[in-house]
Amino acid sequence: MLSPKELSEILKAKRMKITPQRLEVYRAFTGPEEHPTATEIYEKVRQQMPTLSFATIYQSLGFFCRLHLLQTIDVGDGVMRYDVEPRPHPHFRCEQCGKVFNLDFAYHKHLDQDVAKKTGFTIRCHQTYFLGTCRECQK
Structure with missing residues (x-):
């Protein structure tokens, strides 16, 4: 930020x-x-x-x-x-409390390049999110 x-x-x-x-x-x-x-x-x-x-x-x-x-x-x-973090990164949304978390995993850093290479598509951007229950709501 x-x-x-x-x-x-x-x-x-x-x-x-x-x-x-x-x-x-x-x-x-x-x-x-x-x-x-x-x-x-x-x-x-x-x-x-x-x-x-x-x-x-x-x-x-x-x-x-x-x-x-x-x-x-x-x-x-x-x-x-x-x-406020404009670089592509995945998110997780807790289905219990609704909170959204940033996820920063190495596999994701080259995902758009991998997809472009395998498909021949031109990738402008992508969004990935996961749904589930956060640690706090699991207690």
Whole structure:
């Protein structure tokens, strides 16, 4: 996850406008293990900026996704979530508590290259997720 200073530097380098709203939306992500929905981000940001609209949240999230600073993820629950770790990596969603976890396994690092090589397809991106019960819910 980028610091506010790093984020500002990237936006400046890309000649993108740095607004307090954009910075606050990005700041709403507390770490790479969090996978909030747009509504959750909206509720968090509204605590700091009560007049901010939901449309501004969506526009800011889309802006960061287009710059590859965020990615959207689908973990099979019908809800679009946002991930502050833009590199491809698998996720696990607990079917009991709904929490989403990052998984980082070596086999996954070259999966798109392996698929492209075996099929001749051009792979732009991929998403992998696993469903089950997390350790905490198994207790």
